[in-house]
Amino acid sequence: MRLPKGLIVATMILVAVIVQTTLFGQLDLITPDLVMLVAILLALTRIRPELTLAVGFAAGLVVDLLSSSLTGLRAVVFTVVAYVALRTRERASIGRPAMAIWAGLTSFVGVALLVLIGTLFGQSNLLGPDVEARVIVVPLANTLIAGLIGPVFVRLIDGDRTAFRFS
Amino acid sequence: MLTDESRGRTTPTLITLVVLGLLLMTFHVRLDGGGVVGVMRSGAQAIISPIQEAAAFGVNPVVDLVDSLSNVASLREENLALRAQLAEREADLVGLQDQMARLETFEQLYDLGDAGTELPRTVANVIGSPDFLDGALIIDKGATDGIAPGQPVIDSQGYVVGSVHEVTSGTATVVPIVVGSSGVQVIVGDQKGVLMPQVGSELMRLEVFGARDPVLVNDRVLTSAGSVSFPVGLAVGRVVEDAAPVSDSLTTTVQPFADPDTLRLVIVLAWPPDPISASDQGIVEPVEEGTTTTTTGSTTTEGDG
Numbered sequence: 462m463r464l465p466k467g468l469i470v471a472t473m474i475l476v477a478v479i480v481q482t483t484l485f486g487q488l489d490l491i492t493p494d495l496v497m498l499v500a501i502l503l504a505l506t507r508i509r510p511e512l513t514l515a516v517g518f519a520a521g522l523v524v525d526l527l528s529s530s531l532t533g534l535r536a537v538v539f540t541v542v543a544y545v546a547l548r549t550r551e552r553a554s555i556g557r558p559a560m561a562i563w564a565g566l567t568s569f570v571g572v573a574l575l576v577l578i579g580t581l582f583g584q585s586n587l588l589g590p591d592v593e594a595r596v597i598v599v600p601l602a603n604t605l606i607a608g609l610i611g612p613v614f615v616r617l618i619d620g621d622r623t624a625f626r627f628s
Numbered sequence: 629m630l631t632d633e634s635r636g637r638t639t640p641t642l643i644t645l646v647v648l649g650l651l652l653m654t655f656h657v658r659l660d661g662g663g664v665v666g667v668m669r670s671g672a673q674a675i676i677s678p679i680q681e682a683a684a685f686g687v688n689p690v691v692d693l694v695d696s697l698s699n700v701a702s703l704r705e706e707n708l709a710l711r712a713q714l715a716e717r718e719a720d721l722v723g724l725q726d727q728m729a730r731l732e733t734f735e736q737l738y739d740l741g742d743a744g745t746e747l748p749r750t751v752a753n754v755i756g757s758p759d760f761l762d763g764a765l766i767i768d769k770g771a772t773d774g775i776a777p778g779q780p781v782i783d784s785q786g787y788v789v790g791s792v793h794e795v796t797s798g799t800a801t802v803v804p805i806v807v808g809s810s811g812v813q814v815i816v817g818d819q820k821g822v823l824m825p826q827v828g829s830e831l832m833r834l835e836v837f838g839a840r841d842p843v844l845v846n847d848r849v850l851t852s853a854g855s856v857s858f859p860v861g862l863a864v865g866r867v868v869e870d871a872a873p874v875s876d877s878l879t880t881t882v883q884p885f886a887d888p889d890t891l892r893l894v895i896v897l898a899w900p901p902d903p904i905s906a907s908d909q910g911i912v913e914p915v916e917e918g919t920t921t922t923t924t925g926s927t928t929t930e931g932d933g
Contacts, residue, residue, distance in 0.1 A: 484687045529803050533653040
């Protein structure tokens with residue numbers, strides 16, 4: 462029996478939020494943004510583009526509501542990131558490294574936007590001591606994770622075992 | 629690539645969602661995080677925090693293991709340094725025990741008792757952080773443990789970490805002073821000043837108005853009696869640059885003692901200890917973002933968080 466796609470996506474976002482706020486919230490060694498990565502990778506699935514944007518918005522809003530910063534900030538950024546991912550998604554179909562680099566570059570756009578809008582809105586808690594390093598480190602971590610789990614993620618959401626099987 | 633048809637629907641959806649997000653941001657700013665936004669926030673945290681607490685049981689050992697592995701090279705040196713430190717502290721302890729014995733004798737002689745000034749403390753584990761950019765910490769104690777928004781938070785050494793921002797029944801969010809949106813009223817020697825966070829830096833800026841004397845490197849910075857968010861006399865940091873008064877004011881940088889990135893355990897102080905008696909005496913009570921109001925007048929004070 463196949464689970465409804467909406468349930469799988471909601472579970473993925475919940476898992477991403479929990480792992481992000483607990484495990485990666487304490488580790489300095491590797492600092493990805495899993496929730497942003499989920500919003501990006503959803504662009505590779507067969508989910509309707511409008512729904513992908515809505516899911517990106519909802520995922521960002523959940524992180525906003527759990528954080529101490531401005532509500533709506535990540536919702537806007539994750540929506541824009543999902544849009545960028547949708548517009549450039551054919552570049553990820555070349556191969557696994559291309560998919561990883563594509564996810565990393567899109568993550569860079571997202572992190573840069575977060576810092577930019579955070580600065581404009583005076584969100585000092587978003588601009589801590591390591592902000593410059595994180596603008597680089599987070600996309601690199603997302604690149605690595607996208608390379609590892611990206612194809613499996615798409616197959617799981619779409620229920621298609623042949624999707625993104627690079628030869 | 630998106631087809632023309634799907635692009636035709638995607639762009640309006642994007643614009644709608646961005647406008648909705650901007651509206652939420654506006655509501656947040658206008659309502660100062662309260663109202664509808666506050667209700668949404670409380671609801672989301674009430675749903676997610678039990679799962680975070682459960683996940684922390686599995687995650688914390690993994691985090692400790694990774695931390696230990698990444699620090700294995702420095703552990704031997706750290707052990708040696710700690711042994712030396714322990715020997716020093718044991719020597720200090722012997723001296724303190726002697727002083728305590730003398731103090732007890734004097735207290736008995738003069739019939740002195742405990743003034744009851746010890747603040748109730750709640751020890752909490754740090755179980756995470758909202759995301760990679762947010763400097764806030766999530767702790768595993770909440771309203772059911774007596775935690776309330778605005779309460780001061782210190783580390784196990786007694787150094788100021790920050791204050792409680794949001795509370796659910798089982799967890800709370802702590803915003804450290806280094807990333808807070810407002811400053812802390814402090815004293816250096818006998819001079820009063822304000823310690824402000826600096827964007828993108830772990831150092832804080834100390835401003836002393838009406839400065840008479842210079843401040844020197846390694847001078848200790850403590851919370852002042854004028855602080856509405858912290859009890860008086862808590863250690864905050866040390867001065868890292870000499871500075872002399874210029875036109876009655878003085879500016880320098882301070883290294884906070886507590887490093888929020890490395891904290892695994894914090895202590896929440898129940899302060900003010902008795903809000904009812906505090907309000908009877910006209911003592912201000914802490915509220916969010918360092919804005920405080922007195923109960924005996926309409927005074928509004930800013931600049932402490």
